Amino acid sequence: MTDQFDAIVVGTGAGGAPLLARLAAGGLHVLALEAGRAWNPAADFATDELEQDKLFWTDERISGGTNPLAFGANNSGIGVGGSTLHYTAYTPRPQPDDFGIRTEFGVGEDWPFGYAELEPYYDAAEAFMGVSGPTPYPWGPPRKHGYPLPPLPLNAAAQLMQRGAAEVGIRTSPAANAALSGRYFQPGVGWRAACTNRGFCQAGCSTGAKASMDVTYLPYAVAHGAEIRPECFVTEVTRDRAGRATGVVYAHTGADGRPAETRVSAPAVFLCAGSVETPRLLMLNNLGGDHVGRHLMAHPGLQIWGRFDTPTRPFKGIPGGLISEDTHRPADADFAGGYLLQSIGVMPVTYARQVARGRGLWGPSLRDHMRGYGYAAGIDLLGDCLPTDDNRIVLSDELDARGLPKPHVTFTASENEVRMSAHADRLMRQIWDAAGARDVWAFPRHAHVIGTARMGTDPDTSVVDPDGGVWGTPGLFVCDNSTFPSALPVNPALTIVAIALRTADRFLDRWKDR
Amino acid sequence: MAEPALQPPREAASASAWPTGWALPLIESPATTEPTRRALRARLNAPAGLPVGALPAFFSPDAYETFAAACARLVPADGLAGPVDVAPAIDARLACGHGDGWRYATLPPDGDAFQTGVSLLDRAAEAAYAERFCDLAPDAQDELLADAQHARGAFGPDASGGFDACRWFADWLAEAAGLFYGHPLAQQDIGYAGFADAPGWTRIGLGERDAHEPDPLTDALL
Numbered sequence: 106m107t108d109q110f111d112a113i114v115v116g117t118g119a120g121g122a123p124l125l126a127r128l129a130a131g132g133l134h135v136l137a138l139e140a141g142r143a144w145n146p147a148a149d150f151a152t153d154e155l156e157q158d159k160l161f162w163t164d165e166r167i168s169g170g171t172n173p174l175a176f177g178a179n180n181s182g183i184g185v186g187g188s189t190l191h192y193t194a195y196t197p198r199p200q201p202d203d204f205g206i207r208t209e210f211g212v213g214e215d216w217p218f219g220y221a222e223l224e225p226y227y228d229a230a231e232a233f234m235g236v237s238g239p240t241p242y243p244w245g246p247p248r249k250h251g252y253p254l255p256p257l258p259l260n261a262a263a264q265l266m267q268r269g270a271a272e273v274g275i276r277t278s279p280a281a282n283a284a285l286s287g288r289y290f291q292p293g294v295g296w297r298a299a300c301t302n303r304g305f306c307q308a309g310c311s312t313g314a315k316a317s318m319d320v321t322y323l324p325y326a327v328a329h330g331a332e333i334r335p336e337c338f339v340t341e342v343t344r345d346r347a348g349r350a351t352g353v354v355y356a357h358t359g360a361d362g363r364p365a366e367t368r369v370s371a372p373a374v375f376l377c378a379g380s381v382e383t384p385r386l387l388m389l390n391n392l393g394g395d396h397v398g399r400h401l402m403a404h405p406g407l408q409i410w411g412r413f414d415t416p417t418r419p420f421k422g423i424p425g426g427l428i429s430e431d432t433h434r435p436a437d438a439d440f441a442g443g444y445l446l447q448s449i450g451v452m453p454v455t456y457a458r459q460v461a462r463g464r465g466l467w468g469p470s471l472r473d474h475m476r477g478y479g480y481a482a483g484i485d486l487l488g489d490c491l492p493t494d495d496n497r498i499v500l501s502d503e504l505d506a507r508g509l510p511k512p513h514v515t516f517t518a519s520e521n522e523v524r525m526s527a528h529a530d531r532l533m534r535q536i537w538d539a540a541g542a543r544d545v546w547a548f549p550r551h552a553h554v555i556g557t558a559r560m561g562t563d564p565d566t567s568v569v570d571p572d573g574g575v576w577g578t579p580g581l582f583v584c585d586n587s588t589f590p591s592a593l594p595v596n597p598a599l600t601i602v603a604i605a606l607r608t609a610d611r612f613l614d615r616w617k618d619r
Numbered sequence: 620m621a622e623p624a625l626q627p628p629r630e631a632a633s634a635s636a637w638p639t640g641w642a643l644p645l646i647e648s649p650a651t652t653e654p655t656r657r658a659l660r661a662r663l664n665a666p667a668g669l670p671v672g673a674l675p676a677f678f679s680p681d682a683y684e685t686f687a688a689a690c691a692r693l694v695p696a697d698g699l700a701g702p703v704d705v706a707p708a709i710d711a712r713l714a715c716g717h718g719d720g721w722r723y724a725t726l727p728p729d730g731d732a733f734q735t736g737v738s739l740l741d742r743a744a745e746a747a748y749a750e751r752f753c754d755l756a757p758d759a760q761d762e763l764l765a766d767a768q769h770a771r772g773a774f775g776p777d778a779s780g781g782f783d784a785c786r787w788f789a790d791w792l793a794e795a796a797g798l799f800y801g802h803p804l805a806q807q808d809i810g811y812a813g814f815a816d817a818p819g820w821t822r823i824g825l826g827e828r829d830a831h832e833p834d835p836l837t838d839a840l841l
């Protein structure tokens with residue numbers, strides 16, 4: 106069986122979905138292939154973390170280096186909507202200087218385009234997804250448009266951070282979040298209901314209030330004629346003799362219930378499978394050159410937890426209600442770049458796992474600590490990360506259940522991240538002390554995997570050009586956070602969406618001129 | 620398939636400040652949505668321990684006894700309103716080869732790591748007490764588990780043949796803690812009522828409580 110399309114999109118997360126939507130709206134005949142299932146959140150999503158483990162990509166990744174990265178519940182999703190099914194929907198914008206970190210500090214890498222190029226796409230993404238946030242926003246350049254909805258209410262962790270930060274002299278603000286503070290309408294999508302403060306953003310939103318791709322860009326894409334095939338795992342990018350991409354081969358379950366392979370054709374193939382599966386697919390097909398898998402970055406995400414005297418019930422509300430970007434370029438920094446601070450609520454299973462790993466408590470001491478769960482609140486940083494040659498993904502010798510080599514990920518925080526985390530550690534402890542926290546403890550972690558198929562203007566130092574085109578393979582594109590030249594000290598989803606919309610526009614311009 | 624409705628468990632003394640006995644009625648009430656109730660009923664209706672006469676799916680029967688005894692030390696169910704045993708779920712997971720999406724590069728695949736770790740527990744028990752781990756007194760079991768956690772004694776790099784006991788133990792503990800606190804009876808113990816998801820939450824600030832939540836300060840039940 107062969108199907109012919111104008112473009113094929115591999116993956117339906119923050120990269121693939123907006124791209125699919127805009128290509129479909131531009132009149133193209135487009136197909137999206139998604140490894141995971143299509144869910145009906147109202148019927149399928151429980152307010153229960155163990156049940157919702159089904160949203161995580163659980164094919165094994167082997168994690169090495171000095172700071173091995175956690176995957177599964179951290180960093181990777183599966184299902185129509187990708188990782189946005191369990192993202193927290195934090196949507197801060199990067200600031201203009203973040204795109205030129207090498208120019209500013211002489212380290213890291215500059216982007217081939219800057220904030221001004223992405224600004225209209227940030228505006229479009231925020232309006233389409235229905236971002237709730239403060240207007241005006243206290244940091245960064247003035248905005249042409251305010252947030253479409255006012256901020257979501259502050260939960261206990263947010264209120265505590267507000268109190269502690271004020272004492273320490275750090276400005277805070279209600280955060281921008283792509284969950285709806287009021288019901289919201291978009292053509293091609295329909296009405297979405299306001300957030301009920303259920304607090305399970307990281308385990309799947311059952312009400313559609315959170316702007317995951319399955320309730321925003323994907324229905325819009327389908328309304329404009331796009332086709333989405335769930336449970337289809339792409340294994341091969343096909344090419345013609347000239348080396349041009351001609352389509353993909355994917356594995357799925359056939360009509361007879363047996364494993365099957367299907368070939369689909371298109372003059373354009375977009376890999377949007379995330380920063381592990383995208384480089385893995387490139388490497389499996391010997392595409393993209395020597396830089397594929399290199400320059401892996403992960404945001405420093407150290408969490409500081411404390412126990413308070415008053416119940417916090419930390420499962421309520423969006424986890425990260427409050428933000429500060431006062432640490433974007435700290436005056437006393439001994440590192441390049443900067444970070445932001447966010448308050449954090451937490452679900453009980455996640456908290457128990459973190460207490461187990463972070464404090465090593467078990468037996469009666471674990472039980473005692475967990476009886477304080479209802480009084481816990483956290484604060485964390487999200488900081489920039491510098492790319493290095495050694496932090497990378499390669500294919501291991503071990504095969505997974507599909508018979509494909511497992512990815513082997515190496516990550517060691519560089520001196521810059523270590524100093525930044527130490528700076529944030531001190532500040533967050535000051536804030537939590539001022540807020541009245543007791544039994545304060547740190548949970549070291551890194552979040553978001555970024556930069557394994559770097560975008561640049563020089564084929565000798567990058568994998569894709571500034572429009573996402575893979576050097577040396579016409580017709581093949583990457584559109585996800587693999588392409589980020591630098592990590593940017595913000596949660597990546599909004600920027601992935603903005604770049605996806607830009608990638609679609611750049612492609613459509615050329616499509617018209619064909 | 621519909622899960623049968625829950626029977627309230629016998630109430631047990633609890634060191635918790637939260638009132639006891641409210642979780643199951645809350646799960647069965649209109650305050651909890653059907654998908655959530657379905658998931659929680661399945662967990663509550665699962666047998667505690669392996670079904671009578673059933674063999675473990677992954678471990679040998681002897682190794683399973685040691686493993687289950689050790690799990691009960693990591694996440695003891697003392698004082699809960701009913702039994703919560705995480706060992707069967709981990710045994711079943713290891714048998715089907717399903718993981719949590721990653722493993723440390725310093726460890727072998729999960730199954731091999733657990734076989735090694737559990738056999739080291741028995742070997743250490745044999746060496747120190749000439750008994751199987753599962754037959755030791757709780758204090759002696761805890762000492763050996765602490766050795767595993769800190770890669771000491773039989774779990775040291777030399778004695779264990781280079782086994783990364785620290786990380787294996789951390790993985791195991793995190794999995795056990797997650798399974799334990801995913802159980803409504805353990806959630807009740809910590810005053811967590813987040814599964815009562817139908818109405819949403821309106822009182823989300825510091826010290827605020829919604830009407831359908833248990834009250835930690837009084838014994839007012841629903």
